[in-house]
Amino acid sequence: MVATTKSHAPNAANARAVLKKRKQKAMVKDSAKKAEEKSRKAGGYGKSTVSIWDAPAGGIEKSPAYRKMITRCQLDDKGKPPRPEDRDGAPLKGGFPLDQYPPNVIVDGLRATWLPDDWAQVIKNTGPGGSYLGWMSPAGKFFYHRCGYPSAIEETLGRKLTVFDGLNGVMRNVRNIVKPGADKAFHKECLSSAELKHIVPEKEFLFAVVSARRANNESGQHDIMVIEGHFKQVGVKPVWYVDAESLEDYKKMGLHAKVGGKLTPARNMALDDAKKQNRVCVQVSDDISKWIYYDCDKQNFKGEAGFTKANKALLGVKKHIVSPLAAAQFILAKMRADPDKPQLGGVYPTGNAAMTLGAAMFGKEHFILGDFFVAEPSSPCRFDTEMTLKEDYDYTCSHLQQHGSVMRCQRLFLQVKHSTNAGGAVANRDTAGLKEKQNIAILQRKWPGVFSNNGRRKAVAGSEVVMSWKRHGKGEQTEKPKKAASLKVTKSLKEKAKPKLKAAASSFPTNATLQFSEKATKKDYINKRCKQCHGKSIGACIGMKYTDNSGKTKNYGYADLKYDIAAGSLSVKKARSGSYAGA
Numbered sequence: 262m263v264a265t266t267k268s269h270a271p272n273a274a275n276a277r278a279v280l281k282k283r284k285q286k287a288m289v290k291d292s293a294k295k296a297e298e299k300s301r302k303a304g305g306y307g308k309s310t311v312s313i314w315d316a317p318a319g320g321i322e323k324s325p326a327y328r329k330m331i332t333r334c335q336l337d338d339k340g341k342p343p344r345p346e347d348r349d350g351a352p353l354k355g356g357f358p359l360d361q362y363p364p365n366v367i368v369d370g371l372r373a374t375w376l377p378d379d380w381a382q383v384i385k386n387t388g389p390g391g392s393y394l395g396w397m398s399p400a401g402k403f404f405y406h407r408c409g410y411p412s413a414i415e416e417t418l419g420r421k422l423t424v425f426d427g428l429n430g431v432m433r434n435v436r437n438i439v440k441p442g443a444d445k446a447f448h449k450e451c452l453s454s455a456e457l458k459h460i461v462p463e464k465e466f467l468f469a470v471v472s473a474r475r476a477n478n479e480s481g482q483h484d485i486m487v488i489e490g491h492f493k494q495v496g497v498k499p500v501w502y503v504d505a506e507s508l509e510d511y512k513k514m515g516l517h518a519k520v521g522g523k524l525t526p527a528r529n530m531a532l533d534d535a536k537k538q539n540r541v542c543v544q545v546s547d548d549i550s551k552w553i554y555y556d557c558d559k560q561n562f563k564g565e566a567g568f569t570k571a572n573k574a575l576l577g578v579k580k581h582i583v584s585p586l587a588a589a590q591f592i593l594a595k596m597r598a599d600p601d602k603p604q605l606g607g608v609y610p611t612g613n614a615a616m617t618l619g620a621a622m623f624g625k626e627h628f629i630l631g632d633f634f635v636a637e638p639s640s641p642c643r644f645d646t647e648m649t650l651k652e653d654y655d656y657t658c659s660h661l662q663q664h665g666s667v668m669r670c671q672r673l674f675l676q677v678k679h680s681t682n683a684g685g686a687v688a689n690r691d692t693a694g695l696k697e698k699q700n701i702a703i704l705q706r707k708w709p710g711v712f713s714n715n716g717r718r719k720a721v722a723g724s725e726v727v728m729s730w731k732r733h734g735k736g737e738q739t740e741k742p743k744k745a746a747s748l749k750v751t752k753s754l755k756e757k758a759k760p761k762l763k764a765a766a767s768s769f770p771t772n773a774t775l776q777f778s779e780k781a782t783k784k785d786y787i788n789k790r791c792k793q794c795h796g797k798s799i800g801a802c803i804g805m806k807y808t809d810n811s812g813k814t815k816n817y818g819y820a821d822l823k824y825d826i827a828a829g830s831l832s833v834k835k836a837r838s839g840s841y842a843g844a
Contacts, residue, residue, distance in 0.1 A: 269451075269556045271577030279576045285340055286332075293328035297391055300325050305390025313403045316364035317386050326367050326384040326392040334370030335437075342370065349437075350382035353429045357381065357401040366397065372430045374483045375407070375422040380414075424482040425514075431483065435490035438551060444495070444587035451556055451581070452594055459594040463586050467540040468492060468499035469531035471521065472547035476503075476510035484548040484678075485514060491549075495586040499545065500534070502527040525644040525652050528631070536638045543589045546632040551676035552588040554581040555614050562619040571615040578618070585633070588673060592635045595623065596668045604640035605660040606668035608633050608675055617671045624669040626730040629657045633675055640664065645707075647784070651700045654728060658708045661730050694724030695827065701726055702824030709820060710735040769822065771800030774834045782828060786810045790817060791830045799833070 306315060317324035334342040345351055345359050350369030356379045359368065369382040373396075376382060381397040396404045396414060406413040407422065415421055424431070448460060470488060475481030492499050502521030503511050511518035521527025528544060535542035557578040562570050583591075592606040607629035609617055631653030636642075642659040644652050660667050701724070704712045710732040715725040777795035782788060790807040794817075805817045825831040 269558050269579070271557060271560070271574045272579065273577060275579055276573075276577035285336065289328075289336070289340070290332050293325070293332050296323075296328040297325040300386075300390035303390065305386070306388045308388045311365065311386065311388045313363035313366045313385055321364060321367055324365075324386050324392075325390065326365075326386045329392045330367050330370055330384050349430070349434060352381050352399075353378040353433060355379035356399050357397055361401070362397075363401075363403075366403065369394065372427070372434070373407070374424050374427045374431055375479070376430060377422070377426045378429050424479055424486060428486055431486045432490045432493065435487060436494060439491070439494065439582055439584050443581065444583050447554060447581040447583045447587055448591065448594075450579075451554065452591065453598075456594045456598040459597040460590050461541070461593065463495065463497050465540055466497075466543050466586070466589055467531065467535040467538060468497055468543045468545060468585070468589075469535070470499050470501045470545045470547050471524065471527045471531065472501055472511070473504040473524075473527075474507050475547055476507055476514055476516075481547075482514065484550075485511075485516070487550050488545065488547055489514075489516065491585050495584045497586055500531070501547075502531055523649070525646045525648055528644045528652070528656075529646070532636060532643060535636070539638055541589075541593055541638060542636045543585070544631065544634055544636070545585060546675075546677060549585070549633065549675050549677050552583050552585055552633075553614075553674045553676065554583060554588070554591070554670075555579075555618075555672045555674070556581060557618055557622075557672060559621050560618045565619075568615045571618050574618055575615050578614075588633070589635050591673070592668065592670055595670065596635065596637070599666075599668060601625065601666040602664070603660070603666040603668040604637040604642070604664045605629055605657070606635045606670065608673040609669065609671050612674055612676065614672075614674060620671055622670070622672055624671055625666040626661060627657075627667065627669040627671075628654060628728045629660070629667050629669055630675075631656070632677060645703070648700050648703055650696055651704060651726070654704055654712070654726070655707065657728070658704075658711060658730070658733075661733075697724035699824070699827045702820065702827045706818075706820040706824050708733060709818075769799050769819070769833065771798060771803075773799050775799060775802060776832045776834060778830055778832055782830060784810060787825065787828075787830060790821070791825055793817075794825075794831060 306317075317326070321327050330348075331340075331342045334348060336342055342348070345362075345368040348368050348370050349372040351359065359381075362368075362383075366383045366385050369384050372382045376396065379399045382394070383397050383403070384392050384394055385403065387393050393405070396407075398404060398414075404412070404414050404417070408415040410416065448457060452460075472485070476485060489499070498517055501511050501516045501518040503518050504522070505520045508518055508520055521530050531544055532542050555575070555578045557574075560571070560574050565571070588608075592608075596603050596606045603625070610628060610630040634653075640660065640663065642656065642663050645655050648655055657667060701712065701714075704726065711730060712726045712728055715727045775794040775797055777791045786807070786809055793805060793807060794802045799822070802817055802822070803819065806814055807817055809815050822831070826833065
């Protein structure tokens with residue numbers, strides 16, 4: 262078990278503070294909605310359009326525009342918004358003087374990613390009594406639209422605006438996410454004195470961002486600059502491992518980028534680079550916006566059917582929002598202080614903190630998510646280049662087999678969006694889940710017993726898995742037993758396969774015939790074993806011997822069969838009645 266310094270239980274004062282903020286936020290939104298409804302009911306200005314110089318009745322602070330603005334700001338304890346110059350909508354430099362603003366315009370609490378430094382994002386009141394988002398030029402002219410109209414911003418400037426125009430605004434927003442002193446407080450409060458001795462400086466890490474096809478669209482560019490901004494705040498220049506076709510796009514963004522190739526080769530290149538430099542490899546996804554640590558001991562939720570009690574406890578947990586450097590230092594310190602000396606560490610794989618409060622603070626045989634992990638340079642473990650998805654599951658198993666443990670910090674979470682973004686690993690998936698199933702088949706073949714289908718996830722059936730290292734070797738056996746037994750006490754391979762044949766009969770009838778589709782894979786040994794199966798029944802193929810890629814003799818099992826069918830190399834035909842969908 263990993264030692265902790267002291268008890269970190271949910272705190273009633275923390276819970277009250279969180280509930281107070283939630284109540285305040287709800288009241289502010291309700292107030293804004295009612296203010297606009299009242300204004301519209303009263304007829305607003307009594308006309309369809311008004312200018313930025315038409316002062317609202319009762320002043321700007323009683324107007325719908327002001328009420329809307331405070332819903333888009335971080336309010337203080339008294340419910341007051343930041344000063345106009347401190348809001349994200351304010352110009353970063355120059356701009357029209359804020360003290361000369363027209364009476365019907367107020368600086369917004371948010372900012373468009375493409376807005377130039379000397380422009381402001383503002384809100385004005387409308388004639389019918391509502392509010393409207395717009396932009397104020399350095400000359401004091403109000404703009405309603407970014408583009409698409411003769412009087413819009415881009416048409417006026419004569420050029421297209423991009424995330425590069427709003428780069429400094431993005432950086433300012435990042436600075437506001439991680440407060441000054443947050444990293445130091447996090448380490449001091451959440452690490453023991455012994456663990457603090459293992460904190461290493463940023464120069465001992467190689468931060469590798471694995472990315473592809475995301476530097477040529479506005480959403481991807483924004484996410485990239487957020488990541489780069491987080492690192493810039495702590496003096497780190499990460500290396501971006503990208504696809505060859507997009508290299509120049511990444512370099513144009515001022516990034517330290519190099520060609521890494523496809524996903525798993527890029528991950529291995531980063532590990533190899535770190536090893537050559539004797540630096541700890543930290544691999545990072547390209548769309549993380551926040552690192553959050555919930556400082557809480559394991560809670561007792563025994564007998565609870567749902568998450569009601571856990572969600573209530575979560576309200577009182579102290580939350581640390583930290584930099585990626587501080588998160589990596591924390592994980593590494595925990596790894597190096599642990600007596601088992603794990604060589605791989607990471608974060609909790611989902612964003613639901615309530616799910617983990619009832620579990621131990623650290624997991625030693627748990628899946629390590631590829632979005633953010635820390636790997637020691639001494640480990641020989643690498644990613645399987647045969648895999649295009651779920652490669653982090655395989656990498657985790659390699660570490661467990663090689664080193665005996667990993668270090669998953671079950672209170673450290675990421676805020677990400679890659680399930681919906683464009684490019685990257687998302688582009689490797691398909692709506693039918695076929696590629697997911699192909700990679701799951703590889704996992705089940707390599708790590709028998711460890712992976713089972715996760716029927717509780719809202720995804721294509723058979724495209725998500727549950728990992729349990731304790732079951733390793735207890736599932737279907739596809740390898741020849743290490744110790745040879747005498748013929749007198751050893752059952753034939755067919756006899757061993759009988760229970761499996763019976764269990765799988767509904768999916769793969771033993772009298773069904775396999776056909777080689779002649780769809781060649783990159784693995785010659787797979788092509789050869791599929792040709793061996795051609796024209797034979799499934800019952801005859803299960804247990805047959807074949808030679809794998811390393812020259813070892815193995816027995817053909819159901820995991821192999823599932824993989825070959827999912828890959829399209831084999832198809833299944835019923836003995837007498839047409840085609841059979843065995844996948």
